[in-house]
Amino acid sequence: MRKKLLSLFVALSVMVVSFPVGVFAETGDTTAANETGSNETVQTDGTSGTSDNTGSETASGEDGTKGDESTGNTDGKTSSDNTTGTDATGTDGTGGEAGTGDVVTEEPEETATAAVSKITLKVKEKSKSSVTLTWELYDSEGTVITDTESLTGATCTIEYAGNTTTADLLSKTATITGLKTDIEYTFKISYTNEDETMVSASASITIKPTEPAAVTDFKAYSGYARVVLTWKKVSNATGYEIWRSTKAKSGFKKIKTISKVSTTTYTNKVSVNTKYYYRIYALNGSSKSSEYASVSDEAVRYMTYKITFKKTRTLKSHDSKKVTTKFKAGTTVTATGYKTGRYVFKYKGRTYYVTRISTKNQKVGQYSSKNYSKKEAEYFVNQKGLSSKTKYLIWVNTYTQQEFIFKGSKGKWKLVKQWDVATGKASTPTQTGTYRIVKKIARNNGLKYWNIVYKFSIHGKAGSWKLGYPASHACVRNTNEHAKWIFNTCPNKTTVCVY
Secondary structure, three states: OHHHHHHHHHHHHHHHHHHHHHOOOOOOOOOOOOOOOOEEOOOOOOOOEEEEHHHOOOOEEEOEOOOOOOOOOOOOOOOOOOOOOOOOOOOOOOOOOOOOOOOOOOOOOOOOOOOOOOEEEEEEEEEOEEEEEEEEEEEOOOEOOOOOHEEEEEEEEEOOOOOEEEEEEEOEEEEEOOOOOEEEEEEEEEEEOOOOEEEEEEEEEEEEOOOOOOOEEEEEEEEOEEEEEEEEEEOOOOEEEEEEEEEOOOOOOEEEEOOOOOOOOOEOOOOOOOOOOOOEEEEEEEEEEOOOOOEEEEOOOOEEEEEEEOEEEEEEEEOOOOOOOOOOOOOEEEEEEEEEEEEEEEEEEEHHHHHHHEEEEEEEEEOOOOOOOOOHHHHHHHHOOOOOOOOOEEEEEEOOOEEEEEOOOOOOEEEEEEEEEEOOOOOOOOEEEEEEEEEEEEEEEEEEEEEEEOOOOOOOOOOOOOOOOOEOOOOOOHHHHHHHHHHOOOOOOEEEEEE
């Protein structure tokens, strides 16, 4: 009896050792199938199986088959194989090998090239023939690109005025030379990304020329209803700009832009008896001198008379309109000349004549002891277009009470003599206008060297008579020496202009 119990114990012990714990399914409805082997094993459902001496065993899993778990020995003892995984189940219900030593590695992601989404461009003058371009690069989020490794060696294209050049994109700067002043240049920079998208930017600039120096030696000369301006050429000037006003410090308006470099004179038509103020600037293309030269002058003046109407007179204007105007007794007007026994005056822009006997209280309105220069005298007669049937021409200026003698021809008169005279006083004024010497008389009324001109004469004077102001009875008084020179030098038909 004791031997039977011992044998049963041993058999049970072998059974327990031969079946690992994991062989039983959780459902409790599993059976062990032993295809080979002579050792009997006990299953959980009480049935018996056999165990192969090689130790190869299989057991059913939940819904598949269990892989090799251990390798048996010939002596019926169990052992585990270190190279085989245990308890591994594949996704399809088949137990997989988990301990084979295979390694899975991920491929590194390829670094993307930094895409330029925006370029900004600035242009700045470097010299009068070159500019500096600078630009900045931005990504799609509007942030300045700082990681520029992938852009190393990239180039951008710069286009301007029909020219194309390239530059290192990352340098962010380029210098463009060979430019000209006063031309607007538009620069376009562009770059094409690896994905063929292009970004570009543009900027424009006009290089201003160097500012010229101020004009020097600016002078003004009186002429016939004109003022002649002259100046010294400025070395780097390409032209000049002239401004004018009738006030010394305000009201200036530009009246002329001179674009010819060699021009250093300008003749301005003006109203007589009005003073003008001038300013001149030098130009170099679009650049203008910050300083100006200034001068003032007026056209050649003539003497005026203040006359008062003795009685009411109705007069017609001497123009195409023939406007009739009534001038009441006591009205005072300013006469600018005297012709054929009548004072000439202007009223509301129209010219009227009134006889001397219809006026009273005649007074000289203006005259001056100023002397016009040789250049001004020549400007006057040549601008007025005076001619003569001889090679001489005489101009008597009532404003300065001077007489000028010229030699030459129309437009080419040159002054040869100049001296003081005395023209008619306000009540007996000298006839104004242009006439000719028609006759010569050596002596008349006790005076010598009469040069008869229409209704007045140019002659000598008595010893006590003074010159330089209106004093005669209509004639032009000279010293006897000067009257003699005209008598002997300027033949009949010589033109005489009284102005």
